[in-house]
Amino acid sequence: MNNKLTTLVLAVSVIGSVLLCSCDAATAVQTTTEPTEETTTTTTTEATTTAPRWETEVPEENPKDTTPYEKITLDGDKTSTFVSTDFCYIESEKYVLLLDRDIKLPGDFVTNVDAIISEIEGELGVSACPSDFSYNTIPDLSIYYDKKDEDGNIINPWEDWDIGAKIPIFLVTDREDKARISCASYDFTIICDYALFSDDLWNSIPSYKNNGWRRSKYVDYSSIAHELTHTITLRHCDQTNILCEGIAQYMGKKIVDKLAKDYPSINECLKGYNWDESNIPQKVNAKNAEKIFIDDYHSLSHADRGAEYYFGHHFWQYLFENYGDDAFVKYNNKMHMEKIKYNQSNYDENTVKEIAGIFKELYGDDIFSKFGDWCVKKNYLQNKNY
Numbered sequence: 001m002n003n004k005l006t007t008l009v010l011a012v013s014v015i016g017s018v019l020l021c022s023c024d025a026a027t028a029v030q031t032t033t034e035p036t037e038e039t040t041t042t043t044t045t046e047a048t049t050t051a052p053r054w055e056t057e058v059p060e061e062n063p064k065d066t067t068p069y070e071k072i073t074l075d076g077d078k079t080s081t082f083v084s085t086d087f088c089y090i091e092s093e094k095y096v097l098l099l100d101r102d103i104k105l106p107g108d109f110v111t112n113v114d115a116i117i118s119e120i121e122g123e124l125g126v127s128a129c130p131s132d133f134s135y136n137t138i139p140d141l142s143i144y145y146d147k148k149d150e151d152g153n154i155i156n157p158w159e160d161w162d163i164g165a166k167i168p169i170f171l172v173t174d175r176e177d178k179a180r181i182s183c184a185s186y187d188f189t190i191i192c193d194y195a196l197f198s199d200d201l202w203n204s205i206p207s208y209k210n211n212g213w214r215r216s217k218y219v220d221y222s223s224i225a226h227e228l229t230h231t232i233t234l235r236h237c238d239q240t241n242i243l244c245e246g247i248a249q250y251m252g253k254k255i256v257d258k259l260a261k262d263y264p265s266i267n268e269c270l271k272g273y274n275w276d277e278s279n280i281p282q283k284v285n286a287k288n289a290e291k292i293f294i295d296d297y298h299s300l301s302h303a304d305r306g307a308e309y310y311f312g313h314h315f316w317q318y319l320f321e322n323y324g325d326d327a328f329v330k331y332n333n334k335m336h337m338e339k340i341k342y343n344q345s346n347y348d349e350n351t352v353k354e355i356a357g358i359f360k361e362l363y364g365d366d367i368f369s370k371f372g373d374w375c376v377k378k379n380y381l382q383n384k385n386y
Contacts, residue, residue, distance in 0.1 A: 067161050073110075078265050080107035083198045087147075087157040094128045095167040098138070098158055100145060102201035103171045106219065108265055113169070115263055116225045119255050120232055124247075125329040128232045129165040137162055139188050144172040144180070167231055173197055177207045182223050184230035191227065195219040221269040226252035233328070237335040238342040240296045240352055246312015247328065250320075253313075280307040284381035289372035294356055298347035314380045318371050323363055334358045 069087045074080075083104045090097040092110055094117055099105075117128050142156035149155055158168070170190045174180040180192045194202075194215055202208045202215075229251040230244065239247070260267035281300070284292060293315070297308045319327035335358065342351050359367050375381045 067158055069157055074105060075107045076111050077107040081105065082107070083200075091163075091166075095169050096138075096163050098168055098170050100170075100172045101147065102173050102175075102198040103196050104198040105171075105196065106265060108263075109219070112219075112221055112259075112263055112265055113224065113228075115259050115266075116221065116255055117167075117228060117232075119258055120225065120229055120251060123251060123254065123258075123325070124229075124233065125326055126232065126236050126332065128167060128228075128235075130235055131165070133165045133235050135187055138168045139185075141170055141172075141188065141190065144170065144190070146175055167228070169228075171196055173201060175201065175205065177205060182227050184227040184234075186231060186234035189227045189231045191224055193220050193223065218268045218271075219265060221266045222252045222256045225255040229255075233332075237332045238340070239344070240293075240342065240355055241298065241308040241344055242293060242296050242312040242315065243331075243355070244312070244344060245309040246314075246316050249309045249313040250316040279383050280310060280381055281384065283384045284311065284372055284375045286369040286372035286376075289375070290356060290368035293368060294349065294352050296347060296352055311381060314375060314378075315371060318374055319359075319363070322374075330362050331358060334362065 067089065069089060072082065072088050072090055074082060074090065081104060084099045084101055086101055088099050090099070090110055092114055095113070097110070097113075121128055138158040138161050140156050140159070142154045145154055145157070147155045147157075168188045170188060172180070172190060172192050174192055174197075182189075182191050182193065184190065194208075195218060197208075208214060226248040229248040233239065233247055234244070256266050256270045260270045281297075282288065282292070292311060297311070300307060316327065335355075338354070338358065340351065340354055340358075342348065342355065356368070364370075
């Protein structure tokens, strides 16, 4: 992906999340200062109904652990809580959680994230840690931190730490209330969820403490699934705005729907989430669906963003429901076969037309008109009110 390091894929996130009741961290977590100790989290991931379409790849244990910060494990109990007082981390099979200070995690957080990643892999047929993906060190996202050294320089706690192909998942706070949101790229996932802010941090910031409406009653696991879908899919191929936001939006809902039965905290998130779609610039039909796909909503101002999420969500939904659960795998394979590269931050109509051509090759020249007819029939993408 061209210029990937400059591309952040922003997520639509529900403003406001809530803190769970805090309890004594000593009863909720076992800690160790041994950086090479393995994380031990029990996961009861629901079996997928479709056989995986990839070779299972488990990254080797990190041989270059240089971070001086503490490695912790959670106990798996949703009623317990761990609160970070300094930078620390949790290492799982396919990712590392990199905790800011004042992060408050429920005891089942790792269990839930493990399940989400496994479900994304099963649904999309791709690995979270492809064997041909690697980078030298964890990206420097110290701009999210306010801890400084004695010379006044912001500290990057994860400097020079090589975790191979595992996903670095940054759990960050927003002490200055800069309206930070969760986002992702091919080499990292950032989660900024008010439910993960410690009570002490929340109550120390007037704009949070005095606006209780900003706190909901659950960790937004749908948003976490959305962002992880970005990272996992972008590790395999490039996408347009519509395809990128659409696949993440589609999977964010589908994942929590599938896991809710067996994961109480994810079920809590599902019950509290509003799935109403936002308005779009024009109603979608058979005549304009391809044109909209190619235009990719590239000229929308930041304030009007959202249409690409909902058009893309229903486009992927249409493909999966009508052409099979390997829709993403087929797209990914064709992108590699045609050697198509695309930088979302620099709209290129000719390349988007090539990408549209992939879907025509896979599903017929009338794929977009069929999609438009389906939208009208289902009353999807018909709420024009920009």
